[in-house]
Amino acid sequence: MSARHFDRHRARAVRRAADRSQSVVAAEVGVGNSAVANWEAGHTSPDPEKLPAYAAALKSGLDDLFPREGLPDLADLRCDAGIYRYETAEVIGTKSAGPVTGAERGDRRLKDRYIPLLAEKYGVSEVELRQAEDRSMAAAKARKSDAAGGPGSPEPASERRSRPPGTLAEKITEILQRSYPGPDGPPSDAEIAAEVNMRAGAQLITDGDFENLRTGATDKALPAVLDALADIVGVSRMYFEPDEAVAAQVYEGLKLLAAAKQGAVGRVRARGLGAQGLPPEAMALINELVAEMAEKQQGDAGG
Template identity: 70%
Template sequence: MPARRFDRGRVRSVRRAAEIPQADVAKAVGVGDSTVAGWELGSSVPDQEKLPALAKVLKWDLDDLFPREGLPDLKDLRCDAGYYRYEMAEVIGTKSDGPVAGAEQGVRRLKDKYVPALAAKYGVSEAELRRAEDRSIAAAEAKKNGTAGELGTQAGAAADISGPPGSLSEKITLILQRSYPGPQGPPSDAEMAADVNAHAGAEILTADDFADLRTGVTNTASPAVLEALAAVIGVSRMYFEPDETVAAQVYEGLHLLAAAKKGTVGRVRARGLGSQGLSPKMMALVNELAAELEEKEADTGK
């Protein structure tokens, strides 16, 4: 997964606006004054593990000050908690950080006995930790299969909503990232496969099959799989057809949904969507979310 973005100009502006001396930032983060100066000048960048402490001393939310494109993998969870990998050996009770390193690199999964301690240390649930592990493994598989660049491009495009999705992998990635925005992230590959099979009433998809579809290793799926997948995700079956118009319409709905959640639009309305576009039910949900966010912002005085 892409690391959090560090914008030296923004950090400098935030620090100055809050009238916090570089020395105070350095002390809070555990580095020298010259190191902080180097960060703001652009001669160096902080370790990802330092960003939580940096956001805290600047009194900003980590996601707002240092946004990330996409969902976190295992390394991201550790860095977001502010820990270096070598510190994990003590957490899981081993002589080295080998088990954590292997999982972060997607080489092997964590043993069940390590999961509770790591989840507690990272401040996430065990299910969230396992989902992040799935992403680490999927990234390693994509790199092994020579599709890492393609996967990274797809994930970035989905996170930024920079354009309508084209391939089946892009369509799946876009929906998963925009339909499950909470910290827990989208369901795991195994959970998605189970839901598809439950809807179909038969085992037509394995976790590995879904991972291949999601990462672009496999570019096609049977009509039965696509039908069930569309029902599970909550989109029209036509979304998965090679029809750029339909994909663009779904993309527009998700784009407006993301904008609504950021508070940049007040009321979302379907504009010129034909019978093959977003369903009235989906657009109603988008509208309801926008209205709900408006009410919450009014109540909190944001």
């Protein structure tokens, strides 16, 4: 669960700026008079289900006042709607909240008939609800891997969430979710594959092939496929390169700059790089820096 961040100092400052008393805010949030005082003092923290009403009482946006890093899972969507888990039983027409509890824990997926009911109640699209469900399932799988422990076991889920995407699958998933934030979500695997093939001018990939890349079933893709995908989502081709390859290119650039600083300007500017070297744009930038260094060196010598 990517919980929202509650900063009691900011909440107090915003309340005072809005000229609202603690008792008035408490009444609008639906808690006792002392609750807001205890939140601001750091004695307790509000339930995540209370944060939407809390932000509204302080006349602030939920994302502005209580930001969240990362993308929401099922529990996050429920809390953002201000709904407690037990209340979902009435939403989906069951005797208990068991189906929602199981899905939030990643034990089992929601039945199809529950999806439109929950999506409407949470104020999201069915696509967004399914995507949040996928994150809940993935988090549960990660927790089980973490619990297994031992040498070679995957890193804890908390650490994975705090670092940038590393694998090709993670990078594809992240950039698609960021590039298509609307209610319809990212295009389907078939749509992405068709667009890649159109931009590449050849039949390079099927929807099944792209699904394998997106889910991590395979981590190898033709360079032309990644070129087209980078063009579709508007990122540098280097985004899809393995981290070590990007690091090698950065290191190569640093070596070039170091050589320039030591006075080996001619050798740097004339040096050619192979396929593993810097891309033309980066090389052009470095050459501009080298030229500036050369001018400065000449000016210092003339002075």
